[in-house]
Amino acid sequence: MNPNKALWEKGDFTRIAATMRESGEALVDSFGITKGLKVLDLGCGDGTTALPAAALGADVLGVDIAKNLVEAGNRRAREHKLSNCTFQEGDASNLEQLQDKSFDLVVSIFGAMFAPKPFDVANEMVRVTRHGGRIIMGNWIPNDPTLVAQILKISAAYTPPPPEGFVSPMTWGVEDEVTLRFTAAGVPKHNISFARDTFNFNYPGPPSRFVGDFRSYYGPTMNAFAAAEGSGRADELQTALEALFDSQNTSPSQDVTRIPATFLRVTVVRE
């Protein structure tokens, strides 16, 4: 089994995605979607950005490596009566099922960053974008002090080291690395731009319960807990994550959690 696929089919990312809908919609509102725009959402999960894009009239294809998330996305599209939004399985490192220059906009919000072979990923995103089209990525930033970068950093400290040659997904949050990947795919440097943006997580319970959802449903944290349980350090990991979530919670109420997280927004224009 492909370990990248296994990681994301583990657990149930829809439980985390449910806390991301507000910012997903706000982000899509900033994409300038027009009716009939052909959009590819890569690493789409269960459609946090794909569904709002379709609701604005785009023709959306969501591609994700995880079968359970593709099924969840198609179910959500049906529930929202969005016949212009479909989901299928695929790997961002090799989109062989998609034709060259077939999309006006390729979006990947915290998605393609998790695929292996980043240069292949950049190449594939450029290949399927039409001339004059755009690519928009949202990527977590290494060592950023906000939520997701810190979850991944803390989790990595409890997880066995990755195999030789593994490229950290967080390198997609480094502007120079991103520039190298897209210029290698043929994009002139002046067509690549960067901005810092914020994504809010809204959870209908206290921070400690939100940590519990990451422990039970989010692949990278599940792996960290599995390893920490093996070495008798699971309580320590739980405490570290609860301290993080508590310190980042901006909700005035003890009963709900609202945590903003900073990400790197990458925009690429294909000439």
Ligand SMILES: C[S@@+](CC[C@H](N)C(=O)[O-])C[C@H]1O[C@@H](n2cnc3c(N)ncnc32)[C@H](O)[C@@H]1O
């Ligand atoms: C953190 S989730 C984000 C999902 C969604 N974009 C969102 O914002 O809710 C990462 C997603 O990337 C997908 N993914 C990971 N590796 C992938 C790959 N090689 N090709 C396609 N999707 C991948 C995972 O299955 C998962 O749905």
